[in-house]
Amino acid sequence: MKTASPPQGVHVIASDAEAIEAARRLAAAFAPGASDRDRDRRLPWQQLDAFTASGLWGITVPREHGGAAVSAVTLARVIAIVAAADGSLAQIPQNHFYALEVLRSGGSPEQRAFFDGLALSGHRFGNALAEIGARDFQRRTRLLRQGDRLLVQGDKFYCTGAIYAHWIPTLVVDEDDRQQLVFIPREAPGVTVTDDWDGFGQRTTGSGSVAFRQVEVRPEWVVPFQSSFERPTPIGPLAQIMHAAIDLGIGQGAFAATLPFIRDRARPWIDAGVERAADDPLLVAGLGEVSVRLRAAEALVDRAGRAVDEAIADPTEFTVAQASLAVAAARALTTTAGLLAASKLFELTGTSATFAEDNLDRHWRNVRTHTLHDPVRWKYHAIGNHSLNGVNPPRHGAI
Template sequence: MTAHIIASEEEALKVADELRLFLESGAAGRDRTPTPPQAELDWLSASGILAITIPRAFGGAGVSYETIARVFQLLSAGDPAVAQMVQSHYLFLEAVGEDGTPEQQAHFFGEILAGARLGNAQAEIGGSSALNLATRLLPDGAGGYRLNGKKYYCTGALLAHWLPVAAFDEENRFVLAFVPRQAPGVQVLDDWDSFGQRVAYSGTAILTDVAVPASQVIPHYKLFERTAIFHSYAQLLHTAIDVGIAQNALADAVATVRARKRPRLGAAVATATEDPHVILRFGQLVTQLHATELLLARAGRALDAARANLTEENAAAATVAVAEAKAYAEDVALAIATDIFSLSGTSSTERARNLDRHWRNIRTHSVHDANHWRYHVAGDYLLNQKLPGKPVRKLAQDS
């Protein structure tokens, strides 16, 4: 496996925009007839875009949070479902950088620079909280471990090369076990069945007595023992998906209205683009889109500032900035994806146009997070100086 090495932030943005066009050209068709996007993900791997956050010391571009947010927005504007397939890839690269040993960093960063992809096996269902996990990583008596559990919403796992699996070890500490996707005992099901983000393939992973050497276990619990911005980074990437959906939906709305041969009934104008009500609403929507882009960039800069001087207050300010961006981006994307039909008329609902995919995608992705709590975080910080907390995982039997 070989991949291009991106050397700078400028090159990363250029490649991301080229990938946006590539992904956009097939997005409607993939949504209409979903199949695992193997070719698309292989293009992402070969382009080098999946390695841009790797530190320069290890051969990567070491891009800023602001840049990765913009890159991820562009990928999501091309196809948010394909982009979501690699959201966890970037996040778990961060985990390697945060708590991996130098040897682990050299190994996994080298794998990614060569084109490998990280998947995701975190979430479980059936417990009293989404933060409760029952998956265990226990000693095998020979210096290694055995991994057992069942995971859901494993976005990216189906076509990944490595699966970072969230588990609890023999001391009930929260760890990440990195296992090859094709390792004996690893089964990833193609059972994702949602009305939106249809090629995200966020299916089930079953882990049965999977052998894991100690060199592939990262002590993720250490992250919760110190000030960190890891979870805010995860939310930044989710925000970028929403902004990307909004960007693509608005572009499709503009193209659809421009292509109309006549205005809506009641408008005393010659063309649809001259309708004063249509002009007003498009003006409102494009202003809101640009506001989401500014909030996304602001959140990225806040994370960069926190990383440069990681204090509890700086981490909290970054978390709040991300919360504000995430909350508003969801609202705007939903508004654009809904109004595309009232602005464009009856023909816009034709199945062949598949414009409803924008609403289905944002509605599906948005329920990943309870949006009102993002506004709550911002309000509580403003009124009460309340610092946001961390989403701490717990062993299910202890919940």
């Protein structure tokens, strides 16, 4: 398996506007090969290096450490722009930005300066957070102390981006049964990354498995995690708005693929009495429904981004709860809108859109797979429980 080394000559983005422009430029370059990469499950090493070298992976680094400290609104827009071109590529840096936010909220000044500097220089952070069936703390990945040594032992799955990473932020339970996030070098002895992700969507995200066997780590790589959710922090809302942006972007990509197919290849229904599919009134109305849902979802993502920015600027019980609620609403609608756009692509274009050579089903496979990341029914519950009972959403990474 190929191993990652940071790209040379990484650009440092200086503003929100520059970040948006860079995302648009990269999306235009990523889009032409997205279908082939998905079909052949060809891991996008070259595209990831270009993505990293553009400076976009460093845009949330604070200004005091040399970054642009872009807004959550801009971060979500960047992710959606890339997702419209390639949904898998857009998901890979989600945990990178998540790790940087955990650092910003709970890391020491020295830790923040060190890892922020790495992010600006092109180092990618993956993740090893999830474990299958390990709700019992005793079975979870552990941070063990042996004399003066700290060791990590355990197994992880759904490790999006770990294959491509230079560092793998890993969720562990310490000897006091408290959760910590340990930044572990990808090439550290005892680390094994296995490319065994076989989901029908998001095929090139590198969401495989990571095994840790007596991996020695340094104390300065251990960042408080559990304590960051025992007080109001924007970690959860920021994580979730990125997921909303991925679903939005995939839906926008599906919609963009629908339009030329209708204009150039689809046939009108016989009862429409028109020559072109683009003049079929029911088809046009269906297309309008998709457009409205996507625009509404985009507006909710922007609204949620502003709420997250307020929580970052002043993390209180109120601002963090408001951000969580705004992001929950955005995730609810981006799920609906993304799935609608990917499904309507076929309903409105007809059987010829199912040809394997076009691979248009990748849009539905990608959005269906990604929308399962967290159950959207609990987003509705969080909003309803707050509206009815005044209960704030729980504080964790899935809200």
